[in-house]
Amino acid sequence: xxxxxxxxxxxxxxIPAIRNLSMxxxxxxxxxxxxxxxxxxxxxxxxxxGLIKLASGSVVFDGQDIARLKSHLIVRRGxxxxxxxxxxxxxxxxYENLLMGAYIRKLLPGDLDEVYSLFPILLERKKQIAGTxxxxxxQMLAISRALLSKPKLxxxxxxxxxxxxxxxxxxxxxxxxINKAGTTVLLVEQxxxxxxxxxxxxxxxxxxxxxxxxxxxxxxxxxxVRKAYLGDH
Amino acid sequence: MLQAFLxxxxxxxxxxxxxxxxxxxxxxxxxxxxxINFAHSDIFMLGAFSGFxxxxxxxxxxxxxxxxxxxTILGSMVFCxxxxxxxxxxxxRPLRSAPRINVLITAIGVSLFLENLxxxxxxxxxxxxxxxIATKSIxxxxxxxxxxxxxxxxxxxxxxxxxxxxxxxxxxxGTAMRAVSFDIEVANLMGIPTDTIIIFxxxxxxxxxxxxxxxxxxxxxxxxxxxxxxxxxxxxVAAVFGGIGNILGAAVGGIVLGLAESFTVxxxxxxxxxxxxxxxxxxxxxxxxxxxxxxxxxxKV
Ligand SMILES: Nc1ncnc2c1ncn2[C@@H]1O[C@H](COP(=O)(O)OP(=O)(O)O)[C@@H](O)[C@H]1O
Ligand SMILES: [Mg+2]
Numbered sequence: 233x234x235x236x237x238x239x240x241x242x243x244x245x246x247i248p249a250i251r252n253l254s255m256x257x258x259x260x261x262x263x264x265x266x267x268x269x270x271x272x273x274x275x276x277x278x279x280x281x282g283l284i285k286l287a288s289g290s291v292v293f294d295g296q297d298i299a300r301l302k303s304h305l306i307v308r309r310g311x312x313x314x315x316x317x318x319x320x321x322x323x324x325x326x327y328e329n330l331l332m333g334a335y336i337r338k339l340l341p342g343d344l345d346e347v348y349s350l351f352p353i354l355l356e357r358k359k360q361i362a363g364t365x366x367x368x369x370x371q372m373l374a375i376s377r378a379l380l381s382k383p384k385l386x387x388x389x390x391x392x393x394x395x396x397x398x399x400x401x402x403x404x405x406x407x408x409x410i411n412k413a414g415t416t417v418l419l420v421e422q423x424x425x426x427x428x429x430x431x432x433x434x435x436x437x438x439x440x441x442x443x444x445x446x447x448x449x450x451x452x453x454x455x456x457v458r459k460a461y462l463g464d465h
Numbered sequence: 466m467l468q469a470f471l472x473x474x475x476x477x478x479x480x481x482x483x484x485x486x487x488x489x490x491x492x493x494x495x496x497x498x499x500x501i502n503f504a505h506s507d508i509f510m511l512g513a514f515s516g517f518x519x520x521x522x523x524x525x526x527x528x529x530x531x532x533x534x535x536x537t538i539l540g541s542m543v544f545c546x547x548x549x550x551x552x553x554x555x556x557x558r559p560l561r562s563a564p565r566i567n568v569l570i571t572a573i574g575v576s577l578f579l580e581n582l583x584x585x586x587x588x589x590x591x592x593x594x595x596x597x598i599a600t601k602s603i604x605x606x607x608x609x610x611x612x613x614x615x616x617x618x619x620x621x622x623x624x625x626x627x628x629x630x631x632x633x634x635x636x637x638x639g640t641a642m643r644a645v646s647f648d649i650e651v652a653n654l655m656g657i658p659t660d661t662i663i664i665f666x667x668x669x670x671x672x673x674x675x676x677x678x679x680x681x682x683x684x685x686x687x688x689x690x691x692x693x694x695x696x697x698x699x700x701x702v703a704a705v706f707g708g709i710g711n712i713l714g715a716a717v718g719g720i721v722l723g724l725a726e727s728f729t730v731x732x733x734x735x736x737x738x739x740x741x742x743x744x745x746x747x748x749x750x751x752x753x754x755x756x757x758x759x760x761x762x763x764x765k766v
Contacts, residue, residue, distance in 0.1 A: 283650060307656030319651035321644045331637065332644050336656035381656060 240289035264427035267437030312383035318374040322363030333377030347376035368399035424461035481723020482622030486677035487700035488715035490670030496646035506697020507579035512678030515544035542675035549671030583690030594682035708759020
């Protein structure tokens, strides 16, 4: 297991957001974490990447407990987190955003070629201020930026948020490509259908607790999951 | 008429570039930490005094005035950086996750501390800043006076601002500084060590204040421990005018304020010299509170 979360609890003040949650991501997998708005998906990712404190529990990444590690050091261990709403540096150019993605490394020319070949539009927009990109392009930039730290594990928080279905589709196929190229992916989504289609396994989160977990194929055909998340009535 | 106008431009530029250098320190620290470093004005004051003592000590040893000047500027910059980083380390860093108001109050406390310490160490009486370079008039035609000190002040400021621009826009650290000031959390997710970037920011801001202090001492050779108060306030106004957090804004704000002061003194009255800064502050807060180049950032959830 490249990531294993055990008995994780997170509180906002006195209010518990995540209760005693355990989940795992295996090397090479794409794991989907789905759930309604407010279920706690973002909270889990933020706890894993060190942005918020855990109330209790452990997070083991690549064999080491990172639960109390600062987030910039977790990145150095090989985890990259594409935050909800993408977190583009809107005041920087596309190229500068990519540079920041590679902050922990020495950027080699081939690295940029790699992301430009995934998302050719970024090469075209290289010198443009990132704040002027469309939502889809910003998501492409956010993913590229995360790739440039050469992560072992990539956390993606709702990459489909606010995107047209066609764009979501192409971004999801790129995520699949990234996974096939060897990066493990933990994909958080409200768009359960799309997420389960490209993932190996999935977890269903409801108000801070896992209610279902199975292979994505099985979840796609699970009645309860279909009713709640796949728009089947 | 034209001579008077040009004369005011010259005086305003010389004064304004000192404001600009100090304003940059306020705006950069605000950019990364969202608080006003009130102690910045006292770092400026300490820069002036460190230059004062350094110049006294160096004058008999260093015959070349240009070398003496550069050494004094560099010495003051180094001293200010030391002070700035010490303040950051012991007063601000422990409050990194505290409410901003706590940091603000601490900054005021540090400022008062330095001002009182200054009065104990240097005495409350003004001291005469040594003339590192003899004042020579370069131009004196038809009532238009331009001296070497004015040229020097503007040139040194210009060089420092160009260097700053290069650092901020063409180095990895500078880019990271802009990233941190846009979104410190996402910067963390890139693996950017934000404490390092904050130290870097204080270093640059303090160094500029140190240089500004010497340029000020050359132009107005009377320094005292409360020296920073008025300059600091004006530089702060300049930073707000340009849009606090905006580097270009601070530079432009400083120059505009210097020019405004110079014209006000000439065309209205010298008793309005200090009032104009606050007039500008009130106007900008009324009509464009985000400042000339500023955009209020989206409040983060
Ligand atoms: N900064 C915060 N302060 C207080 N409560 C929060 C904060 N962030 C999220 N919450 C609450 O925690 C719960 C989980 O939120 P979140 O993790 O954002 O859910 P999701 O990403 O699944 O939509 C929600 O009830 C939300 O209101
Ligand atoms: Mg969320």
